[in-house]
Amino acid sequence: MGLKKKLVILVKDYARNHERFRKWARETRTKYLYREFRKGADRVRTDRKLVYLNSFNGRSYSDAPKAMYEYMLRDDRYSGFRFVWMFREPEKYRWLEQNRDTKVVGFNSREEVETLREAGYWITNYRMLEQYVPKEDQTYVECWHGTPFKRLGYDMMASDNAMNSLEEIFQKYDRDTVRMKYILSQSPFATRVFTSAWNLKKFGKEDCVIEEGYPRNDILLNADDSYIRALKEKMGLDPASIGNRKILLYAPTWRDNQFDRSMGTYAFHSDVDYDILQRELGEDYVILFRVHYLAARAFDFDKYKGFIYNVSDHDDINDLYLMADMLITDYSSSFFDYANLKRPMVFYMYDLEDYRDSVRGLYFSPDILPGPIVRTEKELADAVRDQAEHFVFDEKYRAFNEKFNALDDGHATERVLARIFNESEEQF
Numbered sequence: 001m002g003l004k005k006k007l008v009i010l011v012k013d014y015a016r017n018h019e020r021f022r023k024w025a026r027e028t029r030t031k032y033l034y035r036e037f038r039k040g041a042d043r044v045r046t047d048r049k050l051v052y053l054n055s056f057n058g059r060s061y062s063d064a065p066k067a068m069y070e071y072m073l074r075d076d077r078y079s080g081f082r083f084v085w086m087f088r089e090p091e092k093y094r095w096l097e098q099n100r101d102t103k104v105v106g107f108n109s110r111e112e113v114e115t116l117r118e119a120g121y122w123i124t125n126y127r128m129l130e131q132y133v134p135k136e137d138q139t140y141v142e143c144w145h146g147t148p149f150k151r152l153g154y155d156m157m158a159s160d161n162a163m164n165s166l167e168e169i170f171q172k173y174d175r176d177t178v179r180m181k182y183i184l185s186q187s188p189f190a191t192r193v194f195t196s197a198w199n200l201k202k203f204g205k206e207d208c209v210i211e212e213g214y215p216r217n218d219i220l221l222n223a224d225d226s227y228i229r230a231l232k233e234k235m236g237l238d239p240a241s242i243g244n245r246k247i248l249l250y251a252p253t254w255r256d257n258q259f260d261r262s263m264g265t266y267a268f269h270s271d272v273d274y275d276i277l278q279r280e281l282g283e284d285y286v287i288l289f290r291v292h293y294l295a296a297r298a299f300d301f302d303k304y305k306g307f308i309y310n311v312s313d314h315d316d317i318n319d320l321y322l323m324a325d326m327l328i329t330d331y332s333s334s335f336f337d338y339a340n341l342k343r344p345m346v347f348y349m350y351d352l353e354d355y356r357d358s359v360r361g362l363y364f365s366p367d368i369l370p371g372p373i374v375r376t377e378k379e380l381a382d383a384v385r386d387q388a389e390h391f392v393f394d395e396k397y398r399a400f401n402e403k404f405n406a407l408d409d410g411h412a413t414e415r416v417l418a419r420i421f422n423e424s425e426e427q428f
Contacts, residue, residue: 037113056145057088073100086115090109119138142180147193154197156360180208186213210416287309347374352373
């Protein structure tokens, strides 16, 4: 580990335990960077045909920004637009520049800052760095990255977050609310949640929600069997590679209260005994393991080779949804999206009471989830086998989709883009 990395970890570790220092350091840094950014931005003329995009703060090519970008590439109505994608590893995504009018830039690079100063549209699924505040004639679109099950922002009643008090969390959401023009919503439920979590009424922004379904989920409704077969062949998960075994996707959420000092970030540490799962399920199933990429580095995949596959660094989780015969998750928003496929799900909530009461809190009772809730590896294995043999898309599952996914019909991207670009151009 280099000296710079060690210093960053030491500072983060000190900040984690000293709230006054943490608040002062963040505020001082943000104010300085904001002044520097706006100083240059005010001298640059906004280009309403330039679109800046990033997904998960530059960590992947995925989600709503990907869906919206690819739709705009195909539609002649957007033929005059230019696109700039930001990535933390820009060379890995340089192939995107083969597309028309597309440029790739690095995270926090001079090119990214210049683009943000000029672009008429900022499209992201994650809160932007706080120093980046758009001008009046720039449109910041917060796509967000899923309908929430765990409480967000102002809806959090307690925080066991390792790096943020409730006050600090509220401040982050305030800053995001002030600068965003739109936020995308998957359903009336999500609209209500986003309105309260971002405290939109406080800023008179209740009308900024675009409730048209999630662009990223269009592919889940439109992909055919040949598309899915091609994915499996590309990933080495076709019958020639894994035989007749079924594919399980295990996608747990990260824990706010788990901060790994050695990595300087949040982590996912579970007490799951994978030896038991391999013994119970290894003959008939393979597991696609999807966790935070840093947590994945600490997992011994060699020990479970041929049974557990590391897909934590696979950009687009939709590919994994489409390949998986069943989803295993906990409090992650992944189950809302996966439900569009009408396939079985199992909810592995071994720490339900702690997570619900101490870490984040939940928006609704797990009782309405369309699948069994289990606590132990043995219960999980039994539930997987039972779902594989007896699953039906029943009334409980239909009611769940009607409440949370009714707008996901394979055409959300078209509707969302029409709202964003038609309304924005009428305004400017």
